[in-house]
Amino acid sequence: MAKDFNPKDGIILITATVHGRIIAKVRLVFDTGATYCMLPEWLVKSLGIVIDPNKSTQTITASKIETSPLVKIPRIEVLGHSVNNVTCMVRDLPRGASVDGLLGLSFLKYFKIGIDFSEAQVSHFN
Numbered sequence: 001m002a003k004d005f006n007p008k009d010g011i012i013l014i015t016a017t018v019h020g021r022i023i024a025k026v027r028l029v030f031d032t033g034a035t036y037c038m039l040p041e042w043l044v045k046s047l048g049i050v051i052d053p054n055k056s057t058q059t060i061t062a063s064k065i066e067t068s069p070l071v072k073i074p075r076i077e078v079l080g081h082s083v084n085n086v087t088c089m090v091r092d093l094p095r096g097a098s099v100d101g102l103l104g105l106s107f108l109k110y111f112k113i114g115i116d117f118s119e120a121q122v123s124h125f126n
Helices: 041-046
Strands: 013-019 024-029 035-037 056-060 065-078 081-090 101-103 114-116 122-123
Touching: 024 041, 035 065, 041 056
Parallel strands: 024 101, 035 081
Antiparallel strands: 013 024, 013 065, 035 101, 056 065, 065 081, 114 122
16 A cells, blocks of 8 residues: 655655554554654543653754653554554644654554555555
8 A cells, every 4th residue: 555645745644543542533643753653642631541741752843952751652554564663752842733642663563564655656565
């Protein structure tokens, strides 16, 4: 299964389904540079996942070091493929962001993935 994208947009958007107490569809940026997937706090809490402030990670931004909680999402599905117990960083994106979070290596590392910019497709997702 392939996912079309517009190479002129500068980002690749993926629709993912996250499972917990509820099942939700989210829009994530496909980000091979992100160690973890990232989801907003409101969604993590809606999934019924307890956020433990003692389980966290630090990230370096252009202007500071930020600490964010880490949680395990029971299941994430993308393009017909799923991973259980995915480690995700909990961080809210700025108000007005057109996406819910990031699809990072904590999910992507389980798959062989091809990105074809000439055909504008993410493919070979297996």
